[in-house]
Amino acid sequence: MTLLKVDGLNKHFGGLHAVNSVSFDVKKGDIKAVIGPNGAGKTTLFNLICGGLDADSGAVEFDSQPILGLKPYQIAATGISRTFQNIKMFPGMTALENVMVGLHTKSRAGFWAAMLHLPSTRTEEKTIRARAYALLELLEIAQFADVEASSLAFGQQRAIEFARALASDPTLLLLDEPAAGLNIYETAEVARLITKIQQQGITVLLVEHDMSLVMDISDEIVVLSCGQHIAEGTPSEIQHNEEVIQIYLGE
Amino acid sequence: MGAKKITGIALLVVFVVAVQIATQLTGTSYYLTQLTMTMYSCLLIIGLCLVMGYAGQVSLGHAGFFAIGGYTSASLTTTNLLPALEGGSSWVSMLNSMGLLTAGSSMFGEPLLTVHPWLACLLAITITALIAFLVGIPVLKLKGHYLAMATLGFGIIIFRIVLAMEFFGEADGISDVPGFTLLPGLTVNGDIDNRVVNYYIAAAVLVTGFVLLLNLIDSRVGRALRAIHGAEDAADSMGINTARYKLYTFVISAVFAAVAGVLLTHYTGGISPSDAGVMKSVRYVAIVAIGGMASLWGALTMGGILNFLSLRGFFGSYDDAVFGTILIIIMLFAPEGVLRLTLWSKFKRQKKEKGS
Incomplete structure (x- = not known):
């Protein structure tokens, strides 16, 4: 069952097409990761879903309800929670x-x-x-x-x-680079906690830079590059995808 | 937590009573006049502390809210409606038949018919709340210095309005404001025989307001306000309607200022444009800052000490300069009161580490 549906999302910053017609689904109960090199549009995509930024076009449906255009506090009330890349403790x-x-x-x-x-x-x-x-x-x-x-x-x-x-009590948890600023031990610890959260029946969508974290815990991965959806699949599929390897390792 | 709060309040009440008894024993009950005025100022200051220290929204316009409250009540309770009644105004006769007007006589013995102080007080509070609400909607979208500038502008507008309008007595302000009988035997006025009663009325109002705010900050709402202050976007993503919380807090603190304005005006029997002045607003902000920003107890203590000293003429003609200097020093060395807090927590941590 699809919990979150991102459909043809677009965002421009001036001449930069930061998110270019990105579509993907997040299945209920999964851990899904969005990865991509620097400047791929991961954080922009994340902020579009959370209501921090307004999309130019496209749709985001959560539990079959459109959520694009809602303010962050309204999105929180629908059952989506988020964390911040630079941990924001009060x-x-x-x-x-x-x-x-x-x-x-x-x-x-x-x-x-x-x-x-x-x-x-x-x-x-x-x-x-x-x-x-x-x-x-x-x-x-x-x-x-x-x-x-x-x-x-x-x-x-x-x-x-x-x-x-x-x-x-969210049904969907959005994690913005949960391993940012952490050492390898802390990253492993965070990975374990994310799996523990999944076991509570919570769906997780994370945007991440750290490959080891993503490959270990994700059920499915979306790869972005230059704002575009390049590949999607299980970690092993992604690891063997020629295009993805090229993006990450160069020619 | 709860026990600590109750102990604090109990000590505060004991202190208030002790001060009154001390003035009686030492024959210095003339201090009670300044103490009463100080307590009304403190009411405004703790309200400002809520919006500045906890919600993190600077307001340099609180003297304006004080003035709206004070001037509304003063003008309504001094404007003679007798000519209007005799002129056949249906409004006035309706109010009169509802018992909302009160008859009296001026110092020259001519008969007066004015709005009852209770009605005037309620109107003053309602009008202030409404203005704070309407001003707050656009202004609270601003942050930091921009918000300070906008509220400063608001304060200046109110100051110029009361200075310019004949209805508000122009540069003279409004005098001969009658007493405000809260309950039979409890009248807010400046009679010397009534000094002790007025001292306790002011103390009761202040302590009540203080308890309400202590409860507020120690609650879901208070946590939400501190969250907004600390990291607004994170607070937003916790489902907190940040705009509404800021607005309601602003209105509550304006109402505190209005109540202070109404009661102080009836107590001193008048209000003048200087009460709406920008330097007054600066003074309130300085006191909240020196009290430690996010500290109701600090604001109350510093408000009590500094206002009393100022009213006793301790700072002489340097009065405004003293408060300006305080503000500069605080902003330089302890903006947001953060330095004080971090120093204190460091000190506590060091002590703990040494102890273990």
Whole structure:
């Protein structure tokens, strides 16, 4: 079953055709990776899906609903979560608080309820605190719950970011270069966590530079080059695709 | 967390009572007048602290909101509607029959018919909230310095309006504003016999506002605001409607300023264009900054100390210069109060490491 359908997506920056009629599907339950050399249009594609950029033409359907043109916070409400290439921890907040912000769409308390500290707010606060803690446990970082998130190591911050993104109970998780800035041990750790997330029944679409990570965990791979869809298939198909080898290794 | 908050509030209440008793024992109850005025200023300052320190949106226009509140209430409670009633205005007679007008007499003994202070107060708050809402929609799309400039512009517009309009008393402002009877026996006015009561009214309003804001920042909404401040795009992708949160916060803090404006105007019996002045806004921003930006307790403490000293004439004719200097120093050495926070957390971490 198709969860996300990207159909003929186009984006120009001036004379540069950054994303050129890209189409692909993401099957429910899969880990799908988008790879390509620098400047292939991976990040642009990612931002088009997340609502950070407006597409020139094309369509993106999530769960058979068009999502192109929605604002990021509206896209989040449909059940898509994302992480950032340069991990964006909320400064001054503990790991637990970061994840609690992720539970925003799962909680209700508004300005009045919060100011008056109503009993319903108190119960809700307890619930989301417990849920946030459970997510930190799932990602094996519960011991850092009360530490300021931005003071932790990159690998740990990445795990907190995953927990934060999972907090909204997404059906689709978008990861923007999850291995960026990590050493090989941390990358292996992140790969393991991504598989663990998949086992929770969450579909993952990741944009990545790091080949080892992608080949190990992906069910399917899309290769972009100069904004165009070059190849698509399983990791072993991609590894043996002449065109892909040429793009990556040159003539 | 909760226990800490309750202890803090309890200590604050004890402090407020202790100060009043101390002034009584030492025969310095004239301090209560400045303390009351200080507390109303603090009400505005903690509201500004919410929008600046927590939501990260600088406002150099809060004296404007204070003035809208104060001037609305002052003009409505001083404009004599008796001629209009005698002239057969259906509006005025309707308000009169609904009991929303109040009869009195001027200092020369002529009869007056004015809007009841409660109605004036509610109108003042509503109008301020509405203006903050309408101004906030376009202005809050701006960030950083641009937002500061836009709110500064708003403040200047309000200042020029009250200075130019006859209805608002031009350069003289509005005086002879009557007292505001909140409940029988509880009147906000400047009578010397009523000084202690007014001190406690101001304290009650301030502590209530303070508790509301403490609750707010320690909640889902407060976390969302801090998230917007820290990384707006990440907050957005968490499903937070950042534009709406910023706008509501801006309106709430404008309402705090309006309440302060209304009550202080009834307390001192008047308001003048200088209350809407840009230097007032700069002063409020400076106090929030020196209080540590994202610290309601800091804003309250610094607001209390600095306003009181200023009202006692401690800074003499350098008053505005003092606050300007504070702002420059903070911006140079601790922008966003970040330095203070990082130094403090470093200190704490070092202590922890040494201890272990």
